[in-house]
Amino acid sequence: MEDRKIERPVFPKKAVITSGMPYGNxxxxxxxxxxxxxHADTFARFLRDRIGSENVVFVSGTDCYGSPILASYRKIVDEGExxxxxxxxxxxxxxxxKEVLDKYEMSLNLYGASALDRAGEIHKEVSENIFNKLYEDGYLVKLSSPQFYDPDKKVLLNGRQVVGKCPIEGCTSEKGYxxxxxxxxxxxxxxxxDPxxxxxxxxxxxxxxxxxxxxLDEYNNLLNEDNNYLKNNSNWRKYLLNTIEEFLKPPIIYVKRKxxxxxxxxxxxxxxxTIIDEPKKPSISFVFENLNDRDKAREIFDKLGIRFRTGKTLVPFRLSGNVEWGIEVPEKxxxxxxxxxxxxxxxxxPISFTKTYLESIGKDKEAWKDFWISKDSKVYQFIGEDNIYFYGIAEMAMAMALLGINSSDVVNWENINLPHLIANNxxxxxxxxxxSSGKVKPPMARELxxxxxAEQLRMHFLSLGLVKKSVSFMPQAFMKEEDKQGPDTVLKDGNLLTNVFNRLARSCFYTAQKYYESNIPVGEISKEILDESNDAILTYERYMYNHEFHSVTYVLDSYIRKMNKYWVNNMRIAETNxxxxxxxxxxxxSFHAVRTTLTLIHPIAPNSSELLxxxxxxxxxLWSWDYIFEPIYKFIDEPTNHRLKYLEPREDFFEKHESQLAN
Incomplete structure (x- = not known):
């Protein structure tokens, strides 16, 4: 491959993959x-193949604490359930x-729980250590802020026990807490x-x-610098960086002109x-130099009886509260x-979970730093778009503080290794x-x-292109009969494996069994097939590097169909003549095509790939990208005694769901 002179992406030597944590209620x-x-699991599996499984840690877990869990628990207890x-x-x-994730073939090194077992113990230690370091280094401040109190019930209300309208200008949220x-x-x-x-x-x-x-508000300038650096020097998703940028505006108050x-x-x-007065807009913008000045202005507008809205800007990030179901904050x-x-x-x-996993396999208690802090490592965090503020703003600023970067420092961003966010629409x-709390109830993952x-669903979810826009999941199994039109879109991408690739792989086996005593014939691979395969590998690798999973499925679709067509057209001629x-x-x-496809499909359909x-x-x-361009003979332990495992008639490697067979 050296003569192709294609610049291939460079992957880290070690990696952590995290996935957003579901609530424990x-x-x-x-x-x-x-x-x-x-998406997180596919990338974790790919990286294990690409840089070695011992160099990849994939963690997530149940988010156990907080007011939503406490409120749900109290409700079902009060109702006698x-x-x-x-x-x-x-x-x-x-x-x-955890059970459902296993059914979907997720390869988590640890699916922990922030309040349970060893992971919970380590998480408590990590929480205390982080708080103490932020406090000792001067990054924390005591603030007295208003909290809602219900005089009827005579209790302070936690965040989710108050509902009103979001005050941020232009926000379309139906629920402000x-x-x-x-x-x-x-x-x-x-x-x-209107609380x-x-x-x-x-x-x-x-x-x-x-x-x-x-x-947090003191890190506005550094976060802006980091965001601009990432725009010009990284493969971060542009819409994600644009969303982060929206939060980094100076403190603004919007007042209706009238x-x-x-x-x-x-x-x-x-x-x-300063004032921004654009004649075509109904509001006038008052822009302040800092948060304190904006808050003084709010008081003045209140006294004058002038209604206003504030803009997105950074405010101090609350670390503590008084919800009883939580980790105790060190007394200071x-x-x-x-x-x-x-x-x-x-x-x-996720740091706590990483430490828990590494401890479970006998690693030193400081080994987590090799994955989270080392310049040779990278942390990839897969999140939903609603959580960009917390991961892209609060987490990044706290990470800077914990790394000893002050808000006034001059930073060389090339030397700062912060997590890489991958946010889906x-x-x-x-x-x-x-x-779960809205009018349209989501189907449970178990029900699907x-x-x-699981592999049909994995293929379909990856193909949807959530990197670009919000996309609808429309399984016909959950539709009324009169609403069904055409084939079930959920099966389209899975059919590439259950139909097209199955046919190619089975044809290779049956032909080898019939003519070659279950041997794989030895010989030079045609240049046409070699070039097609190598191009697919390199294109696939680039899309994986950029987390463009829908494009990965397009590469697979094109390559598998070409290889299947090659088989059909040429084997027909061979048999006829x-x-x-x-x-x-x-x-x-065709065995080379099967070998290539199998390595590429392994992160997406792992169990069936292993069967094949x-x-x-x-x-x-075979799974290692150290040998990605090697022919199948490279992976045969005893070439002179090698035989394919016998494939019975009508056996499938990539199976359809039993309900689909009944039809």
């Missing part, structure tokens, strides 16, 4: 699996999640519009509560600011009896956004397996 629905986990402890409740959901909406916008509780307590249905009061906050009519001295009353100064807010501790949970259901195989030489050449070429490898009777080196 539910089973996995189709979006968890199809929107994130399948459950009588166990909250830990038992979380454990049951964790085991169900105490200090964040369900689209990830952050604001102070006092900004929430209501979900306990009493009444408007709650605000009481000042003191918590620990990370000085509300300022007759007020002449407003500019003199406000802190230092006069603050005690606090627990970690679930979002920050879930951001560092929404996976819709029947053209609508499905949510009653109608489709009794041309033994041509038959042998076609079989040599066993029938080929070749060793595990």
């Amino acid at each position: 539910k089973e996995l629905h189709f979006g968890h699996v199809g929107g994130v986990f399948v 459950y009588n166990g402890t909250i830990e038992e409740y979380v454990r049951e959901n964790h085991e169900k999640q 105490a200090d964040e909406c369900d689209l990830g916008h952050q604001y102070m509780p006092s900004e929430l519009i 209501k307590s979900i306990l009493s249905g009444k408007t709650p009061e605000l009481k000042d509560v003191t918590n620990w906050y990370f000085k 509300l300022l009519d007759g007020i002449t001295d407003i500019e003199d009353k406000l802190p230092k600011h 100064e006069d603050l005690k009896d606090l627990t970690f807010w679930v979002w920050p501790e879930s951001l560092w949970a 929404h996976l819709l259901f029947m053209d609508k956004k499905a949510s 397996l009653n109608h489709y195989t 009794g041309d033994e030489k041509l038959r042998k050449q076609v079989l040599i070429d 490898r066993e029938y080929l009777n070749v060793n595990n080196k």
Whole structure:
């Protein structure tokens, strides 16, 4: 391959892959699996083949703590549907999640739980250590901020016990909670519009509560620098970087133009600011130099009775709260009896899980740094688009702080190894956004397996192109009969394996059994087939490097169909003419096509790929990209005694679901 002079992507020597953590109050629905986990697992499996399985750690787990879990638990207990402890409740959901992921052939080194077993113990240690370091290095601040209080119930309300309208200008969220909406916008509780307590249905009061906050707003400039560097020097998804950029605007207040009519001295009353007044827009923008000045301006507008909305900007990131179901925050100064807010501790949970896994295989307690911090390593985090703020803003700034990068430092970004985010757009259901708490209920991931195989679903989810836009999942098994039109789209990509590749592989086996005593004929591979195969390998590799999984499926589709067509056209000629030489050449070429396809399909359809490898009777080196351009003979341990495992008539390597066979 040296003479091709194609620049191939460079992969890290070690890698961690993480996938977004499902809450511990539910089973996995189709979006968890199809929107994130399948992509993360495919990339983890590819990297194991590409850089060695010992150099790859794939972790995720159940997000056990926080107000959503506590609220769900209390509800089913109050309604008499459950009588166990909250830990038992979380454990049951964790085991169900883990079971479903196994059924989808996920290859997690550890699927932990942030509150359970050894992973929970290590996570508690990691949480305390991170808090202490941030505190000692001066990155934390005590802030008294208003928290909602229900006077009827006489309790402080946690984040999910208050619902109102998001105050951020232009936000389309239908649900704003105490200090964040369900689209990830952050604001102070006092900004929430029309708040209501979900306990009493009444408007709650605000009481000042003191918590620990990370000085996130001070990292605005560095985050902007990093974002610009990534735009010009990385293969990060552009829409992801654009979304991050939207959060990094200066502090702004938007006021409807008509509300300022007759007020002449407003500019003199406000802190230092600039005004953006675009005649075609209904609002005037007041831009401030810092968050404190913006908040002073908010007070002034309030006193004048002028309604306003704030823009996206960085605010201090809350680390603590008073939800009893959580990890205790170390007592500092006069603050005690606090627990970690679930979002920050879930951001560092993958470190806890990595440490847990490495400990379980006998590694040193500091070995996690070889995967998370070393310049030869890379962390790839697969997330949904709703969580970009937390991973792309809060996590990155805290990582800088923990690496000793101050907000005023001059940074050489080439030397900073921060996690690489891969954010997918929404996976819709029947053209609508499905949510466990919304009108459109998502099907459970477990339910899908009653109608489709895991590998059919894996192929389909990868093909949807969530890198580009939100895409609808439309399984005919969940449609009314009158709504079904044409073939089931879920099966289209899976058919490439269950139909086309199956035919090619079986044809090779049956021909070898009939004419060559179950031997793979030895000979030179045709240049045409070699070139097609090598081009497919290199194109596939580039798309995998860029996490363009839909393009990976296109490469496979094109290559497999070409190889199948080559077999059909040329073997027909050989059989018609009794041309033994041509038959042998076609079989040599087609076994190379099977060998190539098998390595490329291995990360996507692992179990069936392993079955076919066993029938080929070749060793595990077949999966290694160290030998990706080698012919199949390279993987035969005893060439003189080699035989294919006998394939019975009508046997399939890549099987259809039993419900599809009945039809």
